[in-house]
Amino acid sequence: MVAEAAGAADTPTFESARLGDVRDSSIDGSHAGVVLGWKPAVSLTEGIARTVDYFRSDS
Numbered sequence: 001m002v003a004e005a006a007g008a009a010d011t012p013t014f015e016s017a018r019l020g021d022v023r024d025s026s027i028d029g030s031h032a033g034v035v036l037g038w039k040p041a042v043s044l045t046e047g048i049a050r051t052v053d054y055f056r057s058d059s
Contacts, residue, residue, distance in 0.1 A: 006052050
């Protein structure tokens with residue numbers, strides 16, 4: 001999704017794990033919704049697009 005938003009080729013390369021690398025990572029915002037009443041204001045796709053735009057701007 002990031003490569004698509006950035007207009008880059010989607011050809012990742014995979015290397016052997018390095019000491020200290022995080023093997024797996026994931027997030028589930030549903031608990032924040034239950035506890036805090038939080039819900040995302042934008043979709044993941046829109047958030048990635050906004051992030052790419054931000055880093056491309058002079059801001």
